[in-house]
Amino acid sequence: MFYSFKNDYSEGAHPKILNSLIESNLTQEEGYGNDTHTQNAIYKIKGLIDNKNIDIHLISGGTQTNLIAIGAFLKPYEACISANTGHIAVNETGAIEYTGHKVITVDSNDGKVTPNKIEEILNAYGNEHVVKPKLVYISNPTELGTVYTKNELKSLSEFCKSNNLILYADGARLGCALCVKDADLTLSDMCNFTDSFFIGGTKNGALLGEALVIKNDFLREDFRYHLKQKGALLAKGKLLGIQFEELFKDNLYFELANHSNIMANHLANGLKEANCEFLIDSPTNQIFPILENNLIEKLQEKFGFYVWKKINDTHSAIRLVTSWATKEEAVTEFINEVKK
Amino acid sequence: MFYSFKNDYSEGAHPKILNSLIESNLTQEEGYGNDTHTQNAIYKIKGLIDNKNIDIHLISGGTQTNLIAIGAFLKPYEACISANTGHIAVNETGAIEYTGHKVITVDSNDGKVTPNKIEEILNAYGNEHVVKPKLVYISNPTELGTVYTKNELKSLSEFCKSNNLILYADGARLGCALCVKDADLTLSDMCNFTDSFFIGGTKNGALLGEALVIKNDFLREDFRYHLKQKGALLAKGKLLGIQFEELFKDNLYFELANHSNIMANHLANGLKEANCEFLIDSPTNQIFPILENNLIEKLQEKFGFYVWKKINDTHSAIRLVTSWATKEEAVTEFINEVKK
Amino acid sequence: MFYSFKNDYSEGAHPKILNSLIESNLTQEEGYGNDTHTQNAIYKIKGLIDNKNIDIHLISGGTQTNLIAIGAFLKPYEACISANTGHIAVNETGAIEYTGHKVITVDSNDGKVTPNKIEEILNAYGNEHVVKPKLVYISNPTELGTVYTKNELKSLSEFCKSNNLILYADGARLGCALCVKDADLTLSDMCNFTDSFFIGGTKNGALLGEALVIKNDFLREDFRYHLKQKGALLAKGKLLGIQFEELFKDNLYFELANHSNIMANHLANGLKEANCEFLIDSPTNQIFPILENNLIEKLQEKFGFYVWKKINDTHSAIRLVTSWATKEEAVTEFINEVKK
Amino acid sequence: MFYSFKNDYSEGAHPKILNSLIESNLTQEEGYGNDTHTQNAIYKIKGLIDNKNIDIHLISGGTQTNLIAIGAFLKPYEACISANTGHIAVNETGAIEYTGHKVITVDSNDGKVTPNKIEEILNAYGNEHVVKPKLVYISNPTELGTVYTKNELKSLSEFCKSNNLILYADGARLGCALCVKDADLTLSDMCNFTDSFFIGGTKNGALLGEALVIKNDFLREDFRYHLKQKGALLAKGKLLGIQFEELFKDNLYFELANHSNIMANHLANGLKEANCEFLIDSPTNQIFPILENNLIEKLQEKFGFYVWKKINDTHSAIRLVTSWATKEEAVTEFINEVKK
Missing domain, CATH: 3.40.640.10 (Type I PLP-dependent aspartate aminotransferase-like (Major domain))
Structure with missing residues (x-):
């Protein structure tokens, strides 16, 4: 999906x-x-x-x-x-x-x-x-x-x-x-x-x-x-x-934001394990990993994201954004796809 | 209520x-x-x-x-x-x-x-x-x-x-x-x-x-x-x-508008029966009956509406607005209150 | 001229x-x-x-x-x-x-x-x-x-x-x-x-x-x-x-304004002598005499001014403006032209 | 002066x-x-x-x-x-x-x-x-x-x-x-x-x-x-x-502009003779010579101009502007002052 x-x-x-x-x-x-x-x-x-x-x-x-x-x-x-x-x-x-x-x-x-x-x-x-x-x-x-x-x-x-x-x-x-x-x-x-x-x-x-x-x-x-x-x-x-x-009843606002951050951290950590570098170090729900252009094209078949910045002839930074609704499975799947 | x-x-x-x-x-x-x-x-x-x-x-x-x-x-x-x-x-x-x-x-x-x-x-x-x-x-x-x-x-x-x-x-x-x-x-x-x-x-x-x-x-x-x-x-x-x-699926837009108009027409007809005059003749969901100031004050205890315009020392026009959600009972109650 | x-x-x-x-x-x-x-x-x-x-x-x-x-x-x-x-x-x-x-x-x-x-x-x-x-x-x-x-x-x-x-x-x-x-x-x-x-x-x-x-x-x-x-x-x-x-050296500003007013007053007085009425009573350098349309057309051959407002089918108000540079002869000539 | x-x-x-x-x-x-x-x-x-x-x-x-x-x-x-x-x-x-x-x-x-x-x-x-x-x-x-x-x-x-x-x-x-x-x-x-x-x-x-x-x-x-x-x-x-x-009668516009340029060129040439460098090479009536700060201070006693840009701790670029009214003597005097 x-x-x-x-x-x-x-x-x-x-x-x-x-x-x-x-x-x-x-x-x-x-x-x-x-x-x-x-x-x-x-x-x-x-x-x-x-x-x-x-x-x-x-x-x-x-x-x-x-x-x-x-x-x-x-x-x-x-x-x-x-x-x-x-x-x-x-x-x-x-x-x-x-x-x-x-x-x-x-x-x-x-x-x-x-x-x-x-x-x-x-x-x-x-x-x-x-x-x-x-x-x-x-x-x-x-x-x-x-x-x-x-x-x-x-x-x-x-x-x-x-x-x-x-x-x-x-x-x-x-x-x-x-x-x-x-x-x-x-x-x-x-x-x-x-x-x-x-x-x-x-x-x-x-x-x-x-x-x-x-x-x-x-x-x-x-x-x-x-x-x-x-x-x-x-x-x-x-x-x-x-x-x-x-x-702002029962702390919902912070729970949701925290979930976003955790999902982004999971993504970032998974990509770091795959030796991925980053455009900038971000602790929040937007991360900017640098990937090979070939891989980016492949990922685009299964995932939506913006290509953020050309790094060199073979690599670009992309932007991945998580939200209060991001599911852990989607994160895992993205990491697996990169690790492949 | x-x-x-x-x-x-x-x-x-x-x-x-x-x-x-x-x-x-x-x-x-x-x-x-x-x-x-x-x-x-x-x-x-x-x-x-x-x-x-x-x-x-x-x-x-x-x-x-x-x-x-x-x-x-x-x-x-x-x-x-x-x-x-x-x-x-x-x-x-x-x-x-x-x-x-x-x-x-x-x-x-x-x-x-x-x-x-x-x-x-x-x-x-x-x-x-x-x-x-x-x-x-x-x-x-x-x-x-x-x-x-x-x-x-x-x-x-x-x-x-x-x-x-x-x-x-x-x-x-x-x-x-x-x-x-x-x-x-x-x-x-x-x-x-x-x-x-x-x-x-x-x-x-x-x-x-x-x-x-x-x-x-x-x-x-x-x-x-x-x-x-x-x-x-x-x-x-x-x-x-x-x-x-x-x-705009199944004509809902027009059904709702029609309901508003009908409720307003009911209101207007009821008030006319009570010998009420109007600031202007309106066929849609805003009507402007002219009422005695005493009556207006009394109505305000049970109903919300704007006093629109002073007509003379004893009378004012009010604005009554109906909506897709207006209930017939509220209309009836308002008319009854006036008729009293 | x-x-x-x-x-x-x-x-x-x-x-x-x-x-x-x-x-x-x-x-x-x-x-x-x-x-x-x-x-x-x-x-x-x-x-x-x-x-x-x-x-x-x-x-x-x-x-x-x-x-x-x-x-x-x-x-x-x-x-x-x-x-x-x-x-x-x-x-x-x-x-x-x-x-x-x-x-x-x-x-x-x-x-x-x-x-x-x-x-x-x-x-x-x-x-x-x-x-x-x-x-x-x-x-x-x-x-x-x-x-x-x-x-x-x-x-x-x-x-x-x-x-x-x-x-x-x-x-x-x-x-x-x-x-x-x-x-x-x-x-x-x-x-x-x-x-x-x-x-x-x-x-x-x-x-x-x-x-x-x-x-x-x-x-x-x-x-x-x-x-x-x-x-x-x-x-x-x-x-x-x-x-x-x-x-603002030697009072020039007020001398010039005063001249404008005087010229306009002359104009107004001359026109009043000729039984002319006015749109409004003005003590300054803009005056608004009401004249017959025939006369207005004739005056326009010799004088520049705006026709300000239609009064009725035969008469209009015109606007006459004087300035620091208005010459008394022009004023006299205008009055004479009207009196004719 | x-x-x-x-x-x-x-x-x-x-x-x-x-x-x-x-x-x-x-x-x-x-x-x-x-x-x-x-x-x-x-x-x-x-x-x-x-x-x-x-x-x-x-x-x-x-x-x-x-x-x-x-x-x-x-x-x-x-x-x-x-x-x-x-x-x-x-x-x-x-x-x-x-x-x-x-x-x-x-x-x-x-x-x-x-x-x-x-x-x-x-x-x-x-x-x-x-x-x-x-x-x-x-x-x-x-x-x-x-x-x-x-x-x-x-x-x-x-x-x-x-x-x-x-x-x-x-x-x-x-x-x-x-x-x-x-x-x-x-x-x-x-x-x-x-x-x-x-x-x-x-x-x-x-x-x-x-x-x-x-x-x-x-x-x-x-x-x-x-x-x-x-x-x-x-x-x-x-x-x-x-x-x-x-x-735009008799070419006055271009004569005046030409005079400005010539005066600026004179200034620039004089300063070049005095081994002065420039922030940028300008053929028109604004020139930007680079001078020692000491000299600039001295010149400011006799001439008006803007200090444009700090070049280093001892030098700055200034802006000199000539006009249709610039007199050759002023230009010569400025050059002489620099040459001193």
Whole structure:
């Protein structure tokens, strides 16, 4: 049977979410996120973060969340700084530029942004003939599967604060980052160290949905106006509320993310046993093994994945992504196929 | 028991849709609308419209659909014409203006736009010191529940064509309009008489979703780039596909809309029997009875609805909205309460 | 000889300005408004306003000034309120909408906005499904030649302050307003009663140039970034500096405006003697006499002007505009022609 | 006496332009570019280009011209390609991004864009998850003073055509490029090889003004609407018309540019005699000599210029710019100062 490791959104939602959808289906609720489920989900997340003085908004997808948040946070002449691999820099069809803002990229081998890289940018700017760098965009995990450790995020946070920069984190796969033990990061840390970040649902067991957390008082003002103006206030907002309610009941969110990581680690370990090298060392649910082109072609008959990067004339890196729904048998089968 | 006639998005989705979500849940699908369900839904809708040479895109909500479509269709200096009651003119937090375009409003008592009204606008414009009116926005049914007859839409269409104007129809509640027999309009007519329109799902049995139909060749180009840039390409696009697949299987879409209309008609007839007058005569699922303020207050204890407009010191018009899920008992109870 | 009363920008600049351009021509100066002339002009204007704690920026034209100021002052979901005759509402090709903001219009017979009109708007708005009215745009004189009295402006100012609204005044013809004695307004009043306003040069003796005054601290931040981003920082900024330096040396600005008003008053008085009625009573340099269509056609052979509005089948209102350069003979000739 | 080589806009306008301003000052003209001078200037430029089937618009400055042209030419999801040194990429405060478009940069040592560089970009793009590269922005001369030869521009033009890309040239200092004999380029070539380009006036003897030429039919449509919407239609448009009329009467434009180049060549030759090396070899009016930091400090007492780039701990490159008004004595004095 054909199995896809192409991404973490090939399947639907965790069954608990579907059950809750069915159970609540005919109960009348207020529209536009004023329903009891959304309020309850927000209450649960605030509890986990252990901070009542934050705003949380549930939004359909990651690109939409990024463009609304960044578009709301910046003045017209202000710009973002992002790694050159950052999702907003590469894969959002100029959504940030459409809101009017330049994305200044810094070169990065591991997908991460460091205080040094930002400082170089700040030194090169500083008058009205160039944009004003104001927001640092990071993704955690990065688009290469790497994660920020608590210390890394703390030093980034301090640097941003002392330079009057907004720190914003794209957490499309945040669950996977928080389940990496060595990184030692919690939801609460994410909130403490950033001005705003989002908790990705779509890629961790929801049908759709990201929970945007805004801590910075100044950035919270009138945020629902931004949501409505960009078409992000769903009439049946309870669809989002129900999902985050389930994900943050009984620790489901972290269980699912942990499963993704474990499946990816199994894959990586199996491939290492087969003497496979990797483009980069990733502890989360995206891994980038380097394989012979012949083997890649063969694997493509049975498995779905992206060929990520040409390494040389005979080898390429591929991207394998696991999800909350990945089955151990599929992982084993892929490893066996490579070992053959 | 408290019952809400506030809107047609208080409940969830028709059970058939939920069933289909569950059945398809773990089948891996391509992302971003390239899944089999979306393709199948599009195929069905094209069949119903009886035109293969159109593009159909599934989008989460009405405001999002309007801003993406209008933003894509117009050049920077071009403007829309809308009734002063039009959703884009009033209730979208300046979403169209955010895309850079002026909304020119024409006064309208019944929510409809007529060739005469448009002609007045065209006569008042015509040089580079003012915007260029280019797109006529209509909603069918209108925000007042009224509908365009086939003849009305045809003459609007001809006027627009001969004046080089794009005709775009917001069909957030299109099912209800098409189930009004006197109007004599079909999905196919909607496509023939407009350059683009959308078929609303959110307010007719779906959890979320509108199907945007684009007939005009020039307007179809690269449309998926617009969707992605505005954050409207859902990773798990099959969520939308499954819903329209179900809605357009076995005529479900029209059955649900017809039910809404019938419930509203029941309500209206019951109120007429009680000698109630109406702000406007509406054949669809929104009705606007005029009641004594005392009575309104009393009704509010048992029923949810909006007070729409002050009529005089003792009376106001309220808005009652029925949906695919409205139960006949609730209708009866409301009428009885008024009759008391 | 043919003479145009079409507008107040048919001629060039006052000779003193041209002289100054010639005298300073080969002196090297810093670019982008950092030259000595611009600094000197700003110093003079601050002195006249009697407030050092304001920012002044010299900008090429009125539409450009409006779009930059309003675009800078508002957040994406905020809107302007303007009279339906306001320049930004009608004659700027959607420039404000291009910056993303809705222009909400209030009906006005005399081109003025009143606290009552604004209050009606505020009452109709107030949640995230509609834009947030935040800035009141007035023009003084209005597009109909009328002016705000000191008391009117004061009460508008108080209303805006107590409702947390920004008050912004378009002063394309401000000189003419300030020379109306009954209005009793000074440059200093304009600054005290608004958050920002501009002093028009183009229509009062300059080749081009408007001086934007920003009093509100919050609105002043980083304003030169906005200017540069919208292409408004002229490399040879001294071109603007020299003009305002001359206009505000020896009272020239007010002398020229006063001349415009006097010429218009002569015209109006002459026409009144000839039993002519007026569309509106204007004390400034735009007047709107109502004439027989036959006479209008005849006058058009010798004079340039706009036919402003059809009054009935035999009569229309025309617009006559005088300027700093209008010659008394042309005025006399026009009156004589009518009297014949 | 202190002398500035900081830029080519420190002085005013060529005396012939000022004379013409004075002579025409009190003649009444139509506004907004419909005056006889503007029409005459356009007629002359069309004659020089030898093409009647083009549109020409006179605009105040370079950044404004770039943002209006590129904003008008591109659809929302389309992007520009520019050298990393390009003015739009670096020095316009995100003006292009404000119009909604991404600027994709290619690395370039000499400020030029080549077909190979563009091809690399095209290969990396190509689906709706990324922007669509559509316009190639070049500057001639580049920001480093280098120029495109006729052959280089021809091959760029052919590459763009065959890849359906718009080729747009920023000619802020175009006169200087066209006066480089080895480049062998004419105004007519500029028009033949691009879809649109502009002829810079501000930096070549005008007070302000750039002449935007649009050849491509599709890009010409309704262009004055764009001008008005961005605040670029000057009421007294004749100010621009008069200047281009003079610049293109009797070859003045090329005489002035030639003078700039000659002065820069003198400077460069003098510095070479003094064994000075250069950051890059430039045949136009910007040169980038590398000097000892000690010497630079000393020179700064007598001359204005920018320190451009640190070369090593003891040396830096500076930028020297000459203009139509540069006096030979200043050049000689600078050389002598270095030779000392």
